[in-house]
Amino acid sequence: MPDFSLLFLLSLVVVAIAWFAWPYYRLKQALAAPFPTEWRRILARNLPIYRRMPTDLQLQLKQHIKQFIHEKHFTGCAGLAITDEMRVTIAACACLLILNRKTGVYPGLRYILVYPEAFMVQRDAVDDHGMAGQRKQGLLGESWSNGKVILSWDDVIRGSRDEADGSNVALHEFAHQLDHESGATNGAPILGSAAGYKRWARVLTAEFEALQRSAYQGDKTLLDYYGATEPAEFFAVVTEVFFERPLELSQRHPALFEQLHGYFRVNPVEWRE
Numbered sequence: 001m002p003d004f005s006l007l008f009l010l011s012l013v014v015v016a017i018a019w020f021a022w023p024y025y026r027l028k029q030a031l032a033a034p035f036p037t038e039w040r041r042i043l044a045r046n047l048p049i050y051r052r053m054p055t056d057l058q059l060q061l062k063q064h065i066k067q068f069i070h071e072k073h074f075t076g077c078a079g080l081a082i083t084d085e086m087r088v089t090i091a092a093c094a095c096l097l098i099l100n101r102k103t104g105v106y107p108g109l110r111y112i113l114v115y116p117e118a119f120m121v122q123r124d125a126v127d128d129h130g131m132a133g134q135r136k137q138g139l140l141g142e143s144w145s146n147g148k149v150i151l152s153w154d155d156v157i158r159g160s161r162d163e164a165d166g167s168n169v170a171l172h173e174f175a176h177q178l179d180h181e182s183g184a185t186n187g188a189p190i191l192g193s194a195a196g197y198k199r200w201a202r203v204l205t206a207e208f209e210a211l212q213r214s215a216y217q218g219d220k221t222l223l224d225y226y227g228a229t230e231p232a233e234f235f236a237v238v239t240e241v242f243f244e245r246p247l248e249l250s251q252r253h254p255a256l257f258e259q260l261h262g263y264f265r266v267n268p269v270e271w272r273e
């Protein structure tokens, strides 16, 4: 007579193994599939920086993009229908920030919400008379520590195709996601060592305070004044400039460039077509 309790236990083990193994199997399949030709065309069209990257980094980026699209849920907002062009362009911007590292593809990020253009949000605010209330605010993007990024597609595509303006909302919001991974959104992503954090804090604090002074005096700067609002915004703003105007950043802010070069593990100054 069969031992039903043993059979039950065995079937539980099989179900548990399948439960955990199935997502890995699906991911392996997604990574093994060829990168679609149409996706390559989208990269060439929407991400000028991709054309200049060395081949090994292009290959890495394409693998990351496949994983990103496989794992994250894209949702269109305000009637927007999500297309491959949106998925690939947004995934490419996100994955540009995680080359040459083995930390997974934004493991804490689940949802990408895409609006057709700048979207309105309600925010707590204090008016000129000190009264607390709510204020409507237009945003191009937003990053949440609970695994969510919200983007305006109109601004993603504009920022991504024009790489010389130093402004790219997708790079900005995904830099915030990296910042969230360290547990506190404070302008310091995971840096690995106490010495690393110390160097980062010294260089970035000095640069942040210099930008605050420039903003106060109205000086012309390479970095957008928005970076002077708080350290988390500073990291997001300098990330945009590191990838979009690397040569100028390396010449005008060498110590800052060196910190970002160390963190992002790539040197966009060397990427030539």
Ligand SMILES: [Zn+2]
Binding pocket: 172, 176, 232, 233, 236
């Ligand atoms: Zn920001």
